[in-house]
Amino acid sequence: REVRKAFIADKGNVLISADYSQIELRVLAHMSGDDGMIAAFQEDLDIHSATAAEIFGVDLKAVTKEHRRTAKAVNFGIAYGQGPNGLADTLGIPRKHAADIIDRYFKRFPKVKKFMEETTRVAMETGFVETLFGRRRYVDELKSQNPMIRRAGERAAINAPIQGTAADLVKLAMIRLDESLPIPLLLQVHDELLFECPAEDVEFTTAEICATMESIHPMAVPLKVNVSSGINWEDAHK
Secondary structure (H helix, E strand, O other): OOOHHHOEOOOOEEEEEEEEOOHHHHHHHHHHOOHHHHHHHHOOOOHHHHHHHHHHOOOHHHOOHHHHHHHHHHHHHHHOOOOHHHHHHHHOOOHHHHHHHHHHHHHHOHHHHHHHHHHHHHHHHHOEEEOOOOOEEEOHHHHOOOHHHHHHHHHHHHHHHHHHHHHHHHHHHHHHHHHHOOOOEEEEEOOEEEEEEEHHHHHHHHHHHHHHHHOOOOOOOOOOEEEEEEOEHHHHOO
């Protein structure tokens, strides 16, 4: 935060920060076609709370902070091909407990499990995985005789289509915005784009950025963008 405060707009200008909200989980929902995950995003629910309600079998209003913390770790862990050992380390819980949580997750979101299994199978057969737009990631680790390297390859095979598709969407948005906006794109950091804009144009420009990024490609779930502005990058990041 202190570093971001050092990036200051020119006099009369403001910085605009626009970032995709939970883009990798939205990509996972789209690519897996899982009905429960898609419904949560379509209803604009907090995805971690919605996941917690499902895997702990409680009403959405009864989800605790601890429930949500666990569900958040599972959501992001699954997207990175994390197994019981990794989840146990992340949450500081016994492996058996972590395995049980993951098992409940897959029972509630069965198409996510099917997507992961199918993606790994295709990677083993072809030697590569692809993003939604056909960009390939070759997974040579799957050919290794070393079990640890093979497992790392399996995690990479699961994650690469998700993370790669998210990156593709950001790049498509960057191209479209460069073509349509009269202001420069200063910076891209993962799923965040940073612009500099005359203060009097900020309302129109913010709306244009948001509309472009959210409609960049048809998806089974809505793409959501958080946009804010400020004199410095930290103010614009809130």
